[in-house]
Amino acid sequence: MKKKVMALALALCLCCGAALMTGCGQDGGKIIMGTNAEFEPFEYKTESGIVGNFDGLDVAIAQEIAKDMGKELAVEDMDFGSLIGAVSTGKVNFVAAGMTIKPDRLENADFSDTYFDAGQVIIVKKGQTDIKSNEDLKDKKIGVQEGTTGDEAVSELGGSTEVYRFKKGMDAVLDLNNDKIDAVVIDEMPARAFVAKNEGLEILDEPFTVESYAIAVKKGDTATLEAINKTLKRIKEDGTFDELYKKYIDAYVENFEE
Incomplete structure (x- = not known):
């Protein structure tokens, strides 16, 4: 009996050690962005997107966030009205979807620094x-x-x-x-x-x-929020945001105002 208990304890220890390395039993190598890919040029579907068939300014910013965190970005597309629920329940790690900060959303999510005025x-x-x-x-x-x-x-x-x-x-x-x-x-x-x-x-x-757009995370998820704000600060300071703005926003406006 003692041998079985010791074996079980060892197995649990190994499991816990592995969980710490992989994000508590989840795939620690990925971070999931929730969005509604019906909002060009911020998020939309295309045959050759930067993440699968997803592209847009928000996707590109999310890619920078994932890169700084040393993770691979995955995108979950859903109805806009389902996004806060998805991040509050942990289905996604953050929401980038041209979303504004509103009192009712703040009840179930925390928001990053703003990154776009619209x-x-x-x-x-x-x-x-x-x-x-x-x-x-x-x-x-x-x-x-x-x-x-x-x-x-x-x-x-x-x-x-x-x-x-x-x-x-x-x-x-x-x-x-x-x-x-x-x-x-x-x-x-x-x-x-x-x-x-x-x-x-x-x-x-x-x-x-x-209004201004910001990125939503699960209420109390300070680690993800701090990482997102750190990336937003970096891309604004090193010129990356300006490049992405030209690629997605300026090009989009020029295309439809010619």
């Missing part, structure tokens, strides 16, 4: 006269991407405003084209792409919201 804009049909400013959205049928800042802001308009929530921004744009809704509120970058691909649409000059 905003929500309003897409309407050319020639329409009912919506010329943010105030005109009240009592209209507005399409948003579910779980985004735009969703929350439009929901607060009150009155008889009708909010139509979509998993993908493109689906909202299709309903706008088909006169099922009056406008779409969505992040500026994908909005530019949608308008470029749909000649009958335009973006109002007045931004709907102004």
Whole structure:
């Protein structure tokens, strides 16, 4: 009996030692990024991405984070509304998805330093006269991407405003084209792409919201948060962020504003 107990104890010790080397029983050689790959140029799918078939500014930044941590980056694509739940339960190590810091998200996640200033804009049909400013959205049928800042802001308009929530921004744009809704509120970058691909649409000059993007980690995961902030600081100081900005943001804007 004593021999069996000693053997079991030895096995547990070996297991624990191996776990310390591999991240407590998980694959310590990988770090998992959660995202919603429907948000070009920040995250999108392509045949030859920098991580499998994923590419974009957020993916490139995540690649730098993984490199500094000595790990291999893996990407998990899911609905935007599922991302905070995924990081809070440990399904992913962090979320990089053009995400802003909001009080309800802070209840379940911690956020890095901000790395990009952006905003929500309003897409309407050319020639329409009912919506010329943010105030005109009240009592209209507005399409948003579910779980985004735009969703929350439009929901607060009150009155008889009708909010139509979509998993993908493109689906909202299709309903706008088909006169099922009056406008779409969505992040500026994908909005530019949608308008470029749909000649009958335009973006109002007045931004709907102004916000900054940050990276989310599990509440209390200070080690990952510190590593992310360290990488963000490095890439801003050594010029890497500027290079990535030119590659993804400047090129994207030039492509759709020629």
